[in-house]
Amino acid sequence: MHPSGRLAFRRQVRSPRADALPLYEAHGRALSWEGILPPGDGPLECEIGCGKGGFLLAAASSRPGIRFLGVEAGPSYAAYCADRLARRGLRNAVLVADDARLFLADTVPPGAFVRIHVYYPDPWPKRRHRKRRFFQPGIAPLLHHALATGGELLIATDATAYFGEILALMGASPLFRRDPEREAELGLEVPGLAFGPTNFSAKSRAAGEPAWRAVYRALPANPEEDDRR
Numbered sequence: 249m250h251p252s253g254r255l256a257f258r259r260q261v262r263s264p265r266a267d268a269l270p271l272y273e274a275h276g277r278a279l280s281w282e283g284i285l286p287p288g289d290g291p292l293e294c295e296i297g298c299g300k301g302g303f304l305l306a307a308a309s310s311r312p313g314i315r316f317l318g319v320e321a322g323p324s325y326a327a328y329c330a331d332r333l334a335r336r337g338l339r340n341a342v343l344v345a346d347d348a349r350l351f352l353a354d355t356v357p358p359g360a361f362v363r364i365h366v367y368y369p370d371p372w373p374k375r376r377h378r379k380r381r382f383f384q385p386g387i388a389p390l391l392h393h394a395l396a397t398g399g400e401l402l403i404a405t406d407a408t409a410y411f412g413e414i415l416a417l418m419g420a421s422p423l424f425r426r427d428p429e430r431e432a433e434l435g436l437e438v439p440g441l442a443f444g445p446t447n448f449s450a451k452s453r454a455a456g457e458p459a460w461r462a463v464y465r466a467l468p469a470n471p472e473e474d475d476r477r
C-alpha cells in the first residue's frame with residue numbers, strides 16, 4: 249500500500265481524447281518519465297492540482313523557455329487543461345492525470361524541478377477526510393525529492409486553519425526553510441510566476457477571503473553539501 253493510502257485516483261478510466269492532447273494518464277501504474285516531458289531542454293516546473301489551468305496557461309505562455317508539468321488528479325479537469333494548452337498552441341506544458349503524491353514518489357527523478365506550485369489545495373476540513381489532503385505527514389520528503397537543491401515550493405490558499413497546518417508540517421521538516429525575503433519580493437501574485445492567476449484565487453479575492461502565501465526553499469539533504477560549495 250502506498251503511503252498516500254488510497255489509490256482511487258489511479259482507477260479512473262482513460263479519456264477518449266487523451267491521444268490527441270498533451271495529456272498523460274496514469275492508470276494503476278507509474279508513467280515513463282522520459283515519455284511525458286515537453287520537448288526541449290528548459291528547466292522544469294510543476295503545478296500540483298491545476299484545476300481549470302489558469303496558472304499553467306499563464307505560466308506556459310509568459311515563460312516559453314520553461315517546461316511545465318501540471319499534475320491534476322481529476323481526469324476531466326486534466327483533459328480540460330490539456331485541451332486549453334492545445335488550443336493555444338502551447339508546447340512547453342503537459343498535463344499528467346494522476347495523484348500527485350504517487351507521481352512524486354514513483355515517477356519523478358530526484359531534483360527534477362526548479363519550482364513546484366501548489367495553489368488552493370483542497371482543505372478537506374472534516375477530520376475523517378484529512379487523509380485526502382495533499383499536505384499531510386510524509387509530504388515534505390516527497391516534495392524535497394522532486395526539487396533541485398535551492399528550488400522553490402510556492403503555496404497559496406485562503407483556508408486559514410489548513411495553512412496553519414501546512415506551516416507546521418513544513419516548519420518541522422529539516423529539508424526546507426521558509427523564505428520571507430522571496431515572499432516579500434513576490435507579494436500577493438506575480439501572474440504566471442507565483443501564486444496565480446487561478447480560478448480559486450479569483451473567486452476567493454471576490455469573496456474577500458484571506459490570501460495566505462508561503463515560499464519554501466529546498467535545502468541540501470546533507471547539510472555538509474553546503475560547505476563544499
Ligand SMILES: C[S@@+](CC[C@H](N)C(=O)[O-])C[C@H]1O[C@@H](n2cnc3c(N)ncnc32)[C@H](O)[C@@H]1O
Pocket residue numbers: 296297298299300319320321322325346347348349366367368369370381382446447448449
Ligand atoms: C480547490 S482546487 C484548486 C484548483 C486550482 N489550483 C485553483 O487554484 O483554481 C484543488 C485541485 O487539486 C486537485 N487535487 C486534489 N488532490 C490532488 C492530488 N493528490 N494530486 C493532484 N491533484 C489533486 C483537485 O482535483 C482540484 O482540481
